[in-house]
Amino acid sequence: MPFYWLVLIIAAIAAAGFVLGRRRALASAGGDSRRLHSLPNFYGWNVALTVLTPALGLLALWLLIQPAFIENTVSGSIPDSALADGENRSLLMSDVRRIAEGLNLLDRPMDGGDGADDLAALRDDLGSVGVALGADVRPEIYSAAQSYRAKAEWGRMAMSFVVLVAAIGGLAVSLMMTDKDFRARNTVERGILIVLVGAASIAILTTLGIVLSMLFETRNFFAGHSWTDFFFGTNWAPDFRGNSELAILPLLWGTLYISFIALLVSVPIGLFAAIYLSEYASKTVRSIAKPAIEILAGIPTIVYGLFALITIGPMLRDYFAMPLGLGESSSSVATAGLVMGIMLIPFVSSLSDDIINAVPQSMRDGSYGLGATQSETIRQVIIPAALPGIVGAVLLAASRAIGETMIVVLGAGAAAAQFNRGLGDLVNPFEAMTTVTVKIVSQLTGDTDFASPETLVAFALGLTLFVITLGLNVLALWIVRRYREQYE
The missing domain is CATH 1.10.3720.10 (MetI-like)
Incomplete structure (x- = not known):
């Protein structure tokens, strides 16, 4: 399922939850809003937030973890013998990703052959959709690209299923909790406070992530190059x-x-x-x-x-x-x-x-x-x-x-x-x-x-x-x- 469709479905479930939660709260009070602990809209927002929070949280976490997991899995499956002299595995994976992207653009089936003629035709087809490769398409790379594409498609389907289950589960749980005595206002305000704290933490976490990413790569640089030459050299x-x-x-x-x-x-x-x-x-x-x-x-x-x-x-x-x-x-x-x-x-x-x-x-x-x-x-x-x-x-x-x-x-x-x-x-x-x-x-x-x-x-x-x-x-x-x- 495309990403934007998934987000729209989650938003639709949350909107439906808002209406259902508000109606259920009023029904439990016999239609008299004065018997409710909170204003009717708070019950609707409680259901909507209970739908959005786990669904969008899982979606964001999945989108962060899946690419790294697939990258490591596919990279580890490529034998060292497939690397050309002096070729780096990260550069090889860049070709794998480009081929997998080209296969998606071409909508080519994943069970195609890997003969020389097929690979030459693949290079021509990829060039026709603007996908340039840095090296000849070897059978090992083509096979890794097929594996990469298959895992990515499986991951998208699994992500859609898990996120939708989380959204529907949040809807069901929140509707079961909704009645006239439920402290919906307290729950919603506490949830909004958490959102505000999370928003305030983004700048700090972003800065920390930037510093750590540069720090790790800088450590790798100084492992292969003299720090005295870097700081005190003149050329x-x-x-x-x-x-x-x-x-x-x-x-x-x-x-x-x-x-x-x-x-x-x-x-x-x-x-x-x-x-x-x-x-x-x-x-x-x-x-x-x-x-x-x-x-x-x-x-x-x-x-x-x-x-x-x-x-x-x-x-x-x-x-x-x-x-x-x-x-x-x-x-x-x-x-x-x-x-x-x-x-x-x-x-x-x-x-x-x-x-x-x-x-x-x-x-x-x-x-x-x-x-x-x-x-x-x-x-x-x-x-x-x-x-x-x-x-x-x-x-x-x-x-x-x-x-x-x-x-x-x-x-x-x-x-x-x-x-x-x-x-x-x-x-x-x-x-x-x-x-x-x-x-x-x-x-x-x-x-x-x-x-x-x-x-x-x-x-x-x-x-x-x-x-x-x-x-x-x-x-x-x-x-x-x-x-x-x-x-x-």
């Missing part, structure tokens, strides 16, 4: 044929340099814009200027990248880099940093504006009463009082700058910083450099072998970037608390 030269130099310092320098230039552009402009809009601008000007600035936040980053590629980059090259003898390429740190800074202006200005407006008017009036001018009040009263929020806005902009990819690819290129070329080239803003995020994407693009250090290094890069961002958050929190203590 980034991945080579999937071996002898790779995978040092994070060249990438980290490019990340921090581009982010520094972006913040150098966005923080002063954004903060000055926020001060003007909140303290000087009239209501008419503010109503026009603030939405106009916030439009920048809605522009896709790929558009910013194209703007850097065809406008800002050539302009910096022609008017600054070449006349000063600092470079001849339009791809540079300055190009990416400048365009990224423009992108970050609304993040700084909008949040800072809201924070400045939240400063109590009494603080302004007190300052004016002591004889301070408007500019003195802004410098000595409003900005210090709003500093914790402004630090938060700058931190948000810094996090966005560190994680940006498309602007860097189109504006700064994909070449890592060259530490062996001297300090002058490292600090030259018109040199092409790249960032950690760009290399994470490039190392995971295409058919990758997740047993090789050249692929696993992406997880080590991601975990390192996560730790750096966490450190920035801790530092910002310390600054916020210190200044907040002075004004409370």
Whole structure:
């Protein structure tokens, strides 16, 4: 049964349960709702939630467990002799999944032959539906794909049966419990509380899952590559044929340099814009200027990248880099940093504006009463009082700058910083450099072998970037608390 049909059937059972539960409660009270412990709708919601909770819970759990179970079962059934020289089992399973998907698209029966002619025809048929394979279709792979497809179909049927039984069972049990003395309101409110707690836990569990996934893969990376070379090496030269130099310092320098230039552009402009809009601008000007600035936040980053590629980059090259003898390429740190800074202006200005407006008017009036001018009040009263929020806005902009990819690819290129070329080239803003995020994407693009250090290094890069961002958050929190203590 298709997934969406299963969900619709569960929703229909829950809707029917709501109506039946409400009617049954009223019937047990002789049609007089005043004799009920709770309002009639609570009885209906109790039945509906009792249907939805076990059914959807089982459905989510099944969808999480089944793919991993089938993957491990089919992978374990493939003999080692079926692996070609240097072939990885994970790459082999990617072909198995693609063939199984192609068999579903073609609706090919699972008892087909596995001769050479049949396999050649299968490759042609799979190509006709857009399923590309990374290797020749061997009989072992075709057999594994048939097994994968059969287990997936059996799993879908079993899932539909178990989930529907859970929904119908919840309906029956909840209707049996429904009578005029049943505390339906207490049960429903307790259930809603559990849902709210679960929703609040999603962010924590998601963060934990991200960290653990990166941590495990990073451990595998350091099992095959020296950690000293990764953290203290000065050259980034991945080579999937071996002898790779995978040092994070060249990438980290490019990340921090581009982010520094972006913040150098966005923080002063954004903060000055926020001060003007909140303290000087009239209501008419503010109503026009603030939405106009916030439009920048809605522009896709790929558009910013194209703007850097065809406008800002050539302009910096022609008017600054070449006349000063600092470079001849339009791809540079300055190009990416400048365009990224423009992108970050609304993040700084909008949040800072809201924070400045939240400063109590009494603080302004007190300052004016002591004889301070408007500019003195802004410098000595409003900005210090709003500093914790402004630090938060700058931190948000810094996090966005560190994680940006498309602007860097189109504006700064994909070449890592060259530490062996001297300090002058490292600090030259018109040199092409790249960032950690760009290399994470490039190392995971295409058919990758997740047993090789050249692929696993992406997880080590991601975990390192996560730790750096966490450190920035801790530092910002310390600054916020210190200044907040002075004004409370």
